[in-house]
Amino acid sequence: MVSMQFANTAFALLPPVVAILMAVITRRVLLSLGVGILLGALMYNGFAPMATLSDIADRAIGLVIDDGALESWNVPLIGFLFVLGMTIAVINVTGAAKAFARWARQRVKTRRDARLMTMMLGFIIFIDDYFNTLAVGSVAKPVADDHKISREELAYGVDSTAAPVCVMAPISSWGAYIVGLIGTVFAAREITEFSALNAFLQMIPMNLYALTALALLACVIVFNLQIGPMAKAAQRATETGELWDDSKGLPPGADLDLPEADNGSIWGLLLPILALVASSVYFMLATGAANLGDEPFTVMAALENTDTTIALFYAALVSLVVALATAFYQKLTPAMISKALISGAKSMLPAVYILLFAWTIAGVIRDLGTGTYLASLVQTTMPMWCLPVLIFLLSGVTAFATGTSWGTFAIMLPIAADIAIASEMAMLLPLMAAVLAGAVFGDHCSPISDTTVLSGTGAGCHHIDHVSTQLPYAVSAALIAGLGYLAIGITHSAIAGFLVSAVALTVWVLVMRSYCDRTIAMPSASQA
Template sequence: MTVISYADSALSLLPPVVAIVLAILTRRVLLSLGVGILLGSLLLTDFNVANTASYLGDRAVKLFWADGALNSWNVYILGFLVLLGMITALITVSGAARAFAEWARQRIRCKRDAKLLTIFLGCVVFIDDYFNSLVVGSVSRPLTDRYYISRAKLAYLLDSTAAPVCVISPVSSWGAYIIALIGGILATHGMSEMGHLNVFIEMIPMNFYAIFALLLLICVALFGLDVGPMRTHEQNAQKGELWDPAKTPPGADADLPEADTGKIAGLFLPIGTLVVATVYFMVSSGAAVLEEKGLAFDLIKAFENTNVSESLFFGALVGLAMTLAMVLKQGVEKKLILQGITAGAKSMLPAIWILLFAWTIAAVIGQLETGKFMASLATGNIPFALLPAVMFILAGLTAFATGTSWGTFGIMLPIAADMAMGSHSAMMLPMLASVLAGAVFGDHCSPISDTTILSSTGASCPHIDHVVTQLPYAVIVALLSLAGYVVMGFTESVLAGLATCSVLFVLSVIYLKIKAGSR
């Protein structure tokens, strides 16, 4: 089927703009992406209804079957997400998180240690942000309550480890989703030879917001940098008011039942097995490719040639097997095990739908050549060096309005890639990284963000209290990140951007320390 090119037409802007505006107005990402896909398909087929239906059908089929073979990349990624949901649900059912809470409560001796343990667990439990917020919240809440740490502070600790850690971890639901999107974008621009995992890893030091949000969190825990509304909540906590008594905190208990016989090994062994198995499959699949090419084994080359989606899927299979083995050995009722498996699989359906729609709109936007048209306008008015900073702001606004990082990734990453390829291809990775960073920033500030809501739930903190107390910290990190993207854009140096952020970060910590000490 012949499709029409809109590289030189403003009409190419229509589908992504409509998708973004609808997402802001309706806060329904799937509907917004769906309308954008439909409008883009109509444009590509010159509004021929029959051809549009045929085009959409072809795009839907290609999600699972392309070029006469199974689209293994997509299928494995979707399978990984389903298996991940099962693992997290079974860990909850086993009562392992509750067991660890009891174990840790006997060993933590001061307020600072309780906060640092929460941060540590947030960094360790990185496979999924939902799992992170709820599990780490349930583990840490008894400890933070014991040392009179406000629920608002706990919610901040949870939220500022969940998304920032997941967005820079390839072995996570976020990492799999982002790598999948990047893979589609690279294929669209004829860059399939670039290793998807390698590209993702290269982008990690460019994600200034995620890096410095974590560093600021550690400084807040170490130095007691309580400013703004957070200061009030911490002062009240010292009086025994862990949350505002006039408000009802959300319940933090999961819907799934928890066994009373859980062991702490039931939390760490499944996660450790998942990580180790996935790394093994990444190395072995990359080594197999090197062997086919007649090249000697090299660890870095193996990672560059690895099959990420297949490795994630089989790593999750091994992780699920370990989880099942431990739950069965524990003697959990089979009825509860089945309930956990079913609930875990269902919990990933929203993510799967968003991913399918995001893959589709990425392909549509690529065929419309929207980015090339935007780049032709931007290069005439905005220096290409400012594009990473501009994309950071736009992604932040979109994520704030829609309450979803994943939806923002799906909408903004293809546009950023197209703009980079149409103006200065060397800016591709910085622009993609700035979208990831901006989306996490907007997610942190948004009261309708699922991660923000789950962090409030995991901490059993009144939701708006969490949003208000976290906002000053998020804005500080966003401002220094924005400066870093401006410097990186003009110098085309990641180190220069990091250095700028580092200097501003130190100055910010000193300022916060002075403010916190002036009470």
């Protein structure tokens, strides 16, 4: 008998808070998530031991089996990780990664250029955040390694151009999902002033966190603003050559000790990546079109109805076939290829374990009503000047605690619409934009977010090291965006909010440049 004693109350915050605090303090992610899962399941089942164990077992099985069939989201994503790990390993044994690093060395001559390349790749590969984090990390890694850029810094660059770009791109899995949610919200409330797509496009300049996070990343790259734990990681990489903390072992997705062919070509890396990009777009449109039924085909409609993880799994298989074809063309031995396939799959196991635990605690948190409780804290009787920043912060807390920005969108967008209808309709789009911004912020900071896990995996960085080094930048971007939302609430002007955030960002950069000049030994011009 399931107990609902703690559901939709402040006690529902305990499992994620305990898991996150333990992860930060102990740096043992799986243990921390396991404790959070156990605590949440005990609360959900009225602290009945046998019911709790049965519930956890059912949740674990439910991650892979749903109504007698394979689960349609988790299983393909896990398959995508394993296949991509094998593809990366095959690329390594062909010598293509080494060849790409040699080629890039002639063109990407400085550390700053290497960082900018990572950022530009994040803008180019915007179709999906999962795909973005793993593909960008794989391509940028050999160049970043060549310039002794720490894996923590690479993971920050990957993560900060994944969700912030996808959440503002209408032609992406995120954009389609958000447009679909907005359309549902508008239809249920008979809002006819905007179409869903038009509303989404108008909200882009109001998505102050996403804009600030991208601008802040550019400033960090250009001015070499290494602060907090990131500065220590950068110093370790440049002075000792340790790209990650060796004392913690090999991070998920890190290069393994594999033999490399001497006749590698950059096409051995570019062709599999291009195949991955092209086939991802194709399969996302194809699976979306298949789900449309008799509805007319449009790109937005297809993306809104696509099976993202299934499409990515198929695309990864195509990429693996191309990588294998390259290996056979180079006449690599079957022993080298088989070792690469096995090692590549094994390299993804740590990320898969973390994802499975993160999905489990997310299910427990959902059933306890953690997100619902947080959403209930908003009062429509509050003055309008504080509502945009309040919704931004509450969306951030919800995404941080639940580990999902998409779930936060689904919870908070209807609430934002209802608040605007009940108070001032002109604030509808700013309030909904604050939801999108806050959800991405919380997702960026959360150790139980799948995007955070995959960003570290793609960059070959220890998970908690990625979280701790990125946190000061994410919080800084949130504070800057929060000032902008406060200005929107006071002036009812999106332009005012944008300008306030721009000024705040400028001040932050000036202060941090002065701080870094005083406390951090800056590299020479040839190194920067």
